[in-house]
Amino acid sequence: MADSHPTTHYGLAHHFDNLEQQKEAGSLGMWTFLITEIMFFGGMFMAYILYRSSYPQDFAIASSHLDWKLGGFNTIVLIVSSLTMAMAVYFSQKGNKKWLLTCLALTMLFGATFLVVKGVEYHEKYVTHHIPIRDFWHWTEPNSDSGHVQMFYWIYFAMTGVHALHMVIGLGIMAVIFWMAARNRFTPEYHSPVEISGLYWHFVDIVWIFLFPLLYLLGAHLTHH
């Protein structure tokens, strides 16, 4: 494609020499955004590191009140969704529209499944009064400091909440990509929107890969459940 002229492809913006250069620029742009995301989530991980190392026992007890089976299920759901996303990129490279659409639909389905499970978990926290705001908070577990446990749940809700927001945005992006794919916008030569959106999706998966062990598995050895 090195000698493609700006007018040869509808997907090529006028300020790029060719599709290859455009794809590289788009990919770097997404990576730049993802680096700001690393710093964004990094700040919250920093808070987690400091408070967990300050109150390790309280954090372990607090964590044992999360259902690691639901968290683990969601981890698997997200990894599967990353696989279907990667396969969507593959089929867009191959120009296989049917399987591209199938993989995008599956990715959205798994993303939605994740959010439903997350909703079930949040509801359980609401019912058991483990939401760290005013009257929504009621902590009776002995041998633990309510304030320190509350700090764990602040971090839990902040991090999983922001992560869930990223999932919702990801679903929106995937809906647009699906719509574009359905309208034959992608060819083996031009499919960078699929690939660049995939980068975002995989990044959100990576955040959860860290959140799962750091939030859900601290108290596993306490055999609370």
Add this chain to the structure above:
Amino acid sequence: MSEHVVSPKIYVSVFLALMFFTILTVVAAYFDLGRANVLIALVIACIKATLVVLFFMHVRWSSTLTKVFVVAGLFWLVIMVALTLTDYLTRPSSPILRGP
């Protein structure tokens, strides 16, 4: 176009590796290893993240410039964590120093 098409075989292999490490991290959490628990959890999570970045996100086949961007992002993260900890770990009143 010099684009690299990654075969589904590689994607599935990476997927299976990710599943394996997910199970491993759950199993490891059931043993009370003290401070080693968090270390194991983080090492496994870093391996998983590396697999996703290299293969699912195609960085293994990306341009050098993209690789520099990725490493730069991680570099700034390390600066933030390391410099913050040099403060907290050296405060005489630090609960981190006092231990559990």
